[in-house]
Amino acid sequence: xxxxxTQFFNGLSLGSVMLLIALGLAITFGLMGVINMAHGExxxxxxxxxxxxxxxxAKYLPSSIDYYYFLAIPVAFFVSAFIGxxxxxxxxxxxxxxxxDSLLATWGVSLILQQIARSIFGAPNVAVLxxxxxxxGVNFAGIVFPYKRLFILLFVLVCMLILYFYLNKTPAxxxxxxxxxxxxxxxxxxxxxxxxxxxAFAIGSGFAGLAGCALTLLGPIGPTIGTYYIVxxxxxxxxxxxxxxxGTIFGAFGIGLVSTLTEYSTSTTMAKVVIFAMIIAFLQWKxxxxxxxxxRSLD
Amino acid sequence: xxxxxxxxxxxxxALFTAPFYLTExxxxxxxxxxxxxxxxxxxxxIWGYTGILSLGHGVYFGLxxxxxxxxxxxxxxxxxxPDFMEWSGVEKLPWFWKPFENPLFAIFSAxxxxxxxxxxxxxxxxxxxxxxxxxxxxxxxxxxVFVTLFIGKQExxxxxxxxxxxxxxxxxxxxxxxxxxxxxxxxxxxxxxxxIFSRWLTRSRxxxxxxxxxxxxxxxxxxxxxxxxxxxxxYSLSAAFAGLAGVMFVLQxxxxxxxxxxIIPSIEMVLWVAVGGRNSLIGAIxxxxxxxxxxxxxxxxxxxxxxxxLGGLFISIVMFLPNGLAGLYESFVQRKGxxxxxxxxxxxxxxxxVS
Numbered sequence: 001x002x003x004x005x006t007q008f009f010n011g012l013s014l015g016s017v018m019l020l021i022a023l024g025l026a027i028t029f030g031l032m033g034v035i036n037m038a039h040g041e042x043x044x045x046x047x048x049x050x051x052x053x054x055x056x057x058a059k060y061l062p063s064s065i066d067y068y069y070f071l072a073i074p075v076a077f078f079v080s081a082f083i084g085x086x087x088x089x090x091x092x093x094x095x096x097x098x099x100x101d102s103l104l105a106t107w108g109v110s111l112i113l114q115q116i117a118r119s120i121f122g123a124p125n126v127a128v129l130x131x132x133x134x135x136x137g138v139n140f141a142g143i144v145f146p147y148k149r150l151f152i153l154l155f156v157l158v159c160m161l162i163l164y165f166y167l168n169k170t171p172a173x174x175x176x177x178x179x180x181x182x183x184x185x186x187x188x189x190x191x192x193x194x195x196x197x198x199x200a201f202a203i204g205s206g207f208a209g210l211a212g213c214a215l216t217l218l219g220p221i222g223p224t225i226g227t228y229y230i231v232x233x234x235x236x237x238x239x240x241x242x243x244x245x246x247g248t249i250f251g252a253f254g255i256g257l258v259s260t261l262t263e264y265s266t267s268t269t270m271a272k273v274v275i276f277a278m279i280i281a282f283l284q285w286k287x288x289x290x291x292x293x294x295x296r297s298l299d
Numbered sequence: 300x301x302x303x304x305x306x307x308x309x310x311x312x313a314l315f316t317a318p319f320y321l322t323e324x325x326x327x328x329x330x331x332x333x334x335x336x337x338x339x340x341x342x343x344x345i346w347g348y349t350g351i352l353s354l355g356h357g358v359y360f361g362l363x364x365x366x367x368x369x370x371x372x373x374x375x376x377x378x379x380x381p382d383f384m385e386w387s388g389v390e391k392l393p394w395f396w397k398p399f400e401n402p403l404f405a406i407f408s409a410x411x412x413x414x415x416x417x418x419x420x421x422x423x424x425x426x427x428x429x430x431x432x433x434x435x436x437x438x439x440x441x442x443x444v445f446v447t448l449f450i451g452k453q454e455x456x457x458x459x460x461x462x463x464x465x466x467x468x469x470x471x472x473x474x475x476x477x478x479x480x481x482x483x484x485x486x487x488x489x490x491x492x493x494x495i496f497s498r499w500l501t502r503s504r505x506x507x508x509x510x511x512x513x514x515x516x517x518x519x520x521x522x523x524x525x526x527x528x529x530x531x532x533x534y535s536l537s538a539a540f541a542g543l544a545g546v547m548f549v550l551q552x553x554x555x556x557x558x559x560x561x562i563i564p565s566i567e568m569v570l571w572v573a574v575g576g577r578n579s580l581i582g583a584i585x586x587x588x589x590x591x592x593x594x595x596x597x598x599x600x601x602x603x604x605x606x607x608x609l610g611g612l613f614i615s616i617v618m619f620l621p622n623g624l625a626g627l628y629e630s631f632v633q634r635k636g637x638x639x640x641x642x643x644x645x646x647x648x649x650x651x652x653v654s
Contacts, residue, residue: 035432094618099432100352101617104573107566108613115606227562231443234436269451276444280423280437287427 002143007264008257013149015256016156017218019249020211021229022236023159026248027204028084029237031180032197034092035103039233040226041113042084042205046076046212047221048121051128066131069213076213077206084205088198096197110226117223125222134217148217155214159207163245166203176200180243181293239279241289250290307581311494314487318480330483330551332591333490337544339571339583340490340497341537346569347577348501349533350513351430355420355438356568358445359413359538361560363545365449365456366412368555369396370405371465371473382464387454396455402469409546410539416441417538418531425527425534430516442565449557461556468550479551486547490584493540497580509533570609573616576625586623 021043028036036042050072057068087109095102130148137146167173178186179196187193215221215229232255240251255275262271286292314333318326338360345351372381373396380392398404420441424434449456456462471478500506511519512526520526549555558564567590575586590612597605620627 035436091614091618098617098621100346100350100435101621103352103432103435104566104569105614105617108610108617111606111610111613115603115610118606119603231436231440231562235440238433238436267451269447272444272447276440279440280420283427283429284423287429 002141003264005141006143007260009143009145009149011257011260012253013153013256014260015253016149016153017211017215018232018236018256019252020152020156020159020214021208021233022240022248022252023156023163023245024204024207024211025233025237026240026245027163027200027207029234030242030244030248031176032200032204033099033242034096034201035099035106036084036087036092036201036204037103037107037230038087038110038113038226039106039205039208040228040230041110041117042080042208042226043212043215043229044113044117044221044223044226045083046080046209047128047216047225048117048212049076049079049209050213050216051121051126051221054128066133069131073210073213076209078209080209080212081202081206084208085198085202087205088201092201093194093197114223114226121223123223125220127220128216130217152214152217155210159210160245160249163207167245172199235275235279239282239289241286241292243293244291247289247291254290310581311487311491314490315484317487318483323476323479326483327479327551328592328595329588330479330486331548332588333483333486334544334548334551335568335571335591336584336587337486337490337493337547338541338568339575339587340493340580341540342568342572343575343577343580343583344497344501344509344540345534345537346572347579347583348506348513349509349530350516351421351530351534352432352435352569353438353534353537354435354562354565354569355441356537356541357560357562357565358442359417359541360545360548360564360568361445361449361555361557362413362416363409363542364549364555364559365462365545366399366405366409366542367546367549368462368465369399370402371468371549372462373400374402374468375464375466381457381462383457383460383462384454389454393455406546409542413538413542413545414535418535421531421534422527425530439562439565442560442562446557446561449560457556459557461554461559462549463554463556465549465553473550473553482547482550486551489543489547493543494580494584501580505529567609570613570616572623574612574623576623576627578622579625582623582625585625589624 024042025036025039028034028039050069053072053075054065054068057065057071061068087106091105091109092102095105134147134151137144138150139145165173167177175186175191175196176199178189178191179193179200183193186196212221212225215225236251236255237248238251239255240247240249258278259271259275262274266274283289314329317329321329338356342353342356345353376382380389384392399408420438421434424430424437429437449461450459452458465473467473468478473479501509508519508524508529512524512529516526545555571587571590572583573586574590575584576582593608594605597608616623622629
C-alpha cells in the first residue's frame, strides 16, 4: 500500500513538472499554433537566472540567502518573457503561415542559445542550492513527502490559477482567446492581433522561465537541460489536445502517472517505449487529443 | 533543359572518378557525405515533394547501420560472442542476433526494418489525418524512444559506445584501401541509382499526386485519391533510402552509436535538404555534401563556432532562402532570362521605331 502511495505521489510530482513545462507550450503551441523548439532553451534561461540570482545573494546578501528564491521567480519569468518577445518580434512573426519552417528556425535559435549558455556558464552542469526551508519533508504514515516536490505541486497550482484567471477573467485574456478562435474575425472587431501575438508569446516564454526556476530544485542544470524535457512536453500537448488548458493538465498528469507506474513495474527505458506506444494508440481513438475545440473548418 | 541533364552526368562522373584525384582521407570523408546525400534524397522526396517533415530519419538510418554492424560484428568475432556482450555478462548469443550471421539477411533487414517501422508509424498517424507539425513531433519522439532503448539495452546493442571494431566484410579486409575504394564506388552507384529512380518517380503521375498532396491534401482527397496510401508509401521509401545509407555508412566509417541517430543528427539531416533546396533532388545531394564539408571544416578549425553557425544557418535559410541553393540558382537563371528577353524586346522596339 505504501509503495502504491509513493508511486502515486511520484507520478503526481512528475506530472506537475511536465505540466509546468507544458504550460508555456500550451500557450505558444496550443493557442497560437507556433512550434517553438527554443522553448526548452527558455527553460534553461530561467534555470540559469535562478543560478545567477543565487550566486549574487551568496556574494552580496549572504544573510538573506534563504529568500533568494522569491526574487529568482520574477526574474526568471521576465528574462525568459523578454527573450520570447524578441524571438516573436524578429523571427516568428514572419513565419506564422509556415509552421514547419518556424519549427526549423526556432531549432536554430535553440542551438545558438545553448552555445551562448555554454560559453557563459561552461559546459558542465551547475548546481543550484535550494533554500534551506525546502529541505526535508513531511512524514505521513511512514512515507516521506519531500518539501521540494510539494512546493513544485503548489507552484504549478498557483501558476495554473493565475493563467486561468488571466485567460478567462481579464480583457487581455479574452482578446487572446478571441484571436485563437478566429484571427480574422477578431481583427475585424478591432483587436490588434499583432499585439496579442506578441503578448501571448511573451507570456508563454515567461512560463518556460518559471519551469526552469522550478527545475533547479530537482537537480543540477546544464546547457542541454531544455532538450531533455522538450520532447516530453510536446507529447503532453499533443496528448492533451490543442486549444484548451484543461487538456494539457490531463495530458501531463496522465503521462506522469503512467510513466512512474510502468517505470516501477519494468524499467526507465521500457517506460519510454510504453508511453510512446500508448500515445500512438490513444491518438487512434482521439486523433486531436483528449480535449479539443470543436470546429467545422477542415484544416 | 537539355543543358541541365548534361550537368547531372558531369556531376556523377566527377564523383565516380574521385578516387583518382582525392587523398584517401578526403575520399573517405566524401564517401560518408554521399551516404548522407542518399538520406537527403529521401528527405527531399517526403519534405519537398509531399510536405511531410520528418524529424525521425536518424532512427531509420541508425537501424540500417545497426543491422549491417551486427553482421560485421559477428563476422569479426568468428563464432565467439561479440566482445561487449562478454563484458556485460551475456552468455549466449541472443536469438535475434543469430540470423545476422548471414550478410544477405543483414542487408535485407537493414532495408525492411526501417521500412516496417516507418510504415507502422506513418500509417497510424496519416490514417487519422494527423499531419504537419504533429507528425514531425511524433517522429521526433520515436528518436527519443529508440535512443533510450539502444542505450538502455547495453547487453544487446553495445550501449553508448555502439558497435565498432570491425575487421572484414565478405572476407575482405575493411582497412585495405582497395576495399574502401570499391565500397566508395558502390556508394556512388547506389546514390546514382536512387537519384535516377527518385527523379523518375517525381516526374511520373505518382509524383504529381505527391505535389498535389503537399499543396492541398483535402482537395486531392476530394478528387478520390487515398492520400494515406501515397504518404505511407513515400515515407517508407525514404526510410528505405535512409536504411541503405546506414549500411554504406557503417562500411565506410566502421562505427555506429546511438549518438549518430539522436535528435540533433536527425534534424541536421533536414538542414542538409533545406540548404540544398527542398524541392530539388540534386539540390538535396549538393546540400548534404556542402553542409557536411562546412561541418568538418568548422569542427576541425573552430569547434566552438560550429553550433552557432549551424543555428544561424537554420534561421537564415528559412528566413531568406526557403528554396535553398537550388532556389538561388533557379532565380538566377530566371533573372538572366528576363534580362535577355528585355534586351531583345528593347532591340526590336528600337528597330521598329527606326523603320
